Amino acid sequence: MNRFLPWGLASLISLAFLAVFIAYPIAGVLMRSFVGDNGFSAAGFVTFLTKARYLEAFGNSIILGGAVTLTSTIVGVFLAFVVARYEVPFGSIVFLLPLSVLIIPELISAQSWIMVLGNNGFVTHLFKTMGLPFPKFYGWFGLIYVMTLTFYVHVFLAALAALRGFDHSLEEAGQSLGTAPLSTYLKVVFPTVMPAVLSSGLIVFTLAFGNFAISINLGQSVPLLSVLTYRSFVSETGGSPVMQSTLATVSILLVASVLFMQKRYLSKKEYQMFAGRTPPRVKLRGWKSALASGAAGLLIVLSLLPALVVLVGSFTLSSGPVMHWGQFTFENYYRIWNGDLDVIWNSLKFSSLATTFGVCFATLVSYLLVKKPSSTTALLDYLLLLPLTVSGTVLGIALSQGFNSGPLVLTGTSALMVCAMMLRRLPFGVRNASSNLHNISNSLEEASVSLGVPPIKTFFKVMLPLMAPGIAAAAILTWVTTVAELSTVVVLYQAGQETLPIQIFRLISSDLMGRASAFGVINIIIIIVPIVLGIKAMNVKLFAS
Structure with missing residues (x-):
């Protein structure tokens, strides 16, 4: 039992999470494509x-x-x-x-x-x-x-x-x-x-x-x-x-x-x-x-x-789809300030939650895959590849269909929006979080445990500080990609859950390019700030892995 705890249990919990929120929805899509009014059908x-x-x-x-x-x-x-x-x-x-x-x-x-x-x-x-x-x-x-x-x-x-x-x-x-x-x-x-x-x-x-x-x-x-x-x-x-x-x-x-x-x-x-x-x-x-x-x-x-x-x-004056180039105005930003701040707040809120949960999960999974390999982690590694086989639109549809009935109904909730944003980029988060794990000697962890420090405490005191550069890169990349995510959440959102990309998409569809541009600038600023802080202040190497 001691050999199973804590990392064997952590592997099973991680495996269960991926099975429920990735394997189950995707399998549901595949199965529903063969279901007709009278059972199995290839119609x-x-x-x-x-x-x-x-x-x-x-x-x-x-x-x-x-x-x-x-x-x-x-x-x-x-x-x-x-x-x-x-x-x-x-x-x-x-x-x-x-x-x-x-x-x-x-x-x-x-x-x-x-x-x-x-x-x-x-x-x-x-x-x-x-x-x-x-x-x-x-x-x-x-x-x-x-x-x-x-x-x-x-x-x-x-x-x-x-x-x-x-x-x-x-x-x-x-x-x-x-x-x-x-x-x-x-x-x-x-x-x-x-x-x-x-x-x-x-x-x-x-x-x-x-x-x-x-x-x-x-x-x-x-x-x-x-x-x-x-x-x-x-x-x-x-x-x-x-x-x-x-x-x-x-x-x-x-x-x-x-x-x-x-x-x-x-x-x-x-x-x-x-x-x-x-x-x-x-x-x-x-x-x-x-x-x-x-x-x-x-x-x-x-x-x-x-x-x-x-x-x-x-900053360009616009009349519907017509941009009056050379005529500058602050009207596009005034309209956002007076009525669309909720969109910015939704993006910050959903992306922050998705980044926090995603990085924590990616850090744990990367540690299990690299430092605690087993038959369970091998299956875990396979499930992590599934998001790469589907487009964002397909993943959104899979999640919407998978959780619109049954014991866990999430369709239409903000929780499913956050989950979708987290899952969409999870494989890349794991890759970045594990970027320097291969260079960390196992002897450091073994020495700590041999001195009587519990495995979990060793993980937090020894391994996490050494993984910090990879975790920081994973956090930045997860943040900037979730802030920009459209294809997954556009099929999941309900009224009041609009994010910046969704609002930009709706404005472009209505040919309101001036307002869409103002939202686009805000989106870029929200994206670029953590990149600058990570590269300059924390010396993060985003593409080292």
Whole structure:
């Protein structure tokens, strides 16, 4: 019994929590997709396979995921190669790119580009005044363009880490044998970094395939599975859940298959470098320098531009969907102050609770996985992967359906909103919380216990202080992602539970871009403050893991 307490019990409690709030809702979605009026039925899948709009949405989602993966890979690898191999003027600010993904939520990124290139956008209006036609931004172009600028950072980070870890002596050996530099890159360098690029590329595919915020705002003429699933849920609330469950199941199966292929491929493609020598950075000159620096610099500007556009838009006079650029006002902020402060309070309250509970749970689970492995923790590790196989919309639907009846009714409550926000990013919280656990020697804990200190007290007195950097990073990342969460909570919230992303989404849908921009600025400020405090005051390394 002593060997079971306390960590065996902690593992069982953690396992029970994940089983109830992750496995049970997702299993419920899968089961309801096979249930008809008279018991077992495949009517939902028959409808899916025979209705053109469902097949079109499914095909479009795959095409979109593939296109965004391709463009993100090209852009990310190019920028990583330029930064890793050449001296560029803006090399010192490249670290802002991963932060831009956190600082600028997907919804605000879509909003900002609509304000620039949409039907009433600044550039669109400028072209109209000049009497020149401007191509329609909504549809395939807008979707691929905005998603590429949003997701290429994932490929960039992975490719940059792989290129910096590449042993330059291998490249020199190839060239010393008479191989041309381009051929050496293609035959030696890129096959070595390909596993990292493919891994991040498949992550981009799943993000683009299940994306909701950008898709519903820019994909007006392109039916997509994530949007169709959301609209199916909204229209069928109170009715049969078969079709919404079927659409969610299709999404789950596709993403799970992609993750399985990723794991299988990477298990066969593993390269290791021993005592590698980092390739030197070369200073380009002439047209090559202008081309590389200009293209890479443009990418950085476009990545960070949405924050500036939203800031300017929040102080711009607007009449419905029309933005009067150049006419500044504080009206958008006055309206928030006089009637919408509850939205800000909801975001702060829900995100604070989700971050607190999420970080505490992630800290415990990461400790169990790394320091107290067992058959129970192996199952725990598996359940933690489930949120990665579902999009935010599907997770929200699963939770709504799973807890709308029975012994635990939570649908429509703030508690389920907080739980959803916590679960959505839990795998990443566990990853960051455990980032430095592998470097902590077991002998420290064993010495404390051998001196008579109880295991729990040892955990709090010895292990927690050593885990502090990883826990701080997990807390910051959990906070900024829950503050920006839309796809999960948009299917769960009731009147009075609106958060900043939900309010921004509603305002964009009503073409009230000025007010949406003001809320967007507030959202960005709430996101950026803990990042600055964590990096400057606490020296937190957000992407160390």
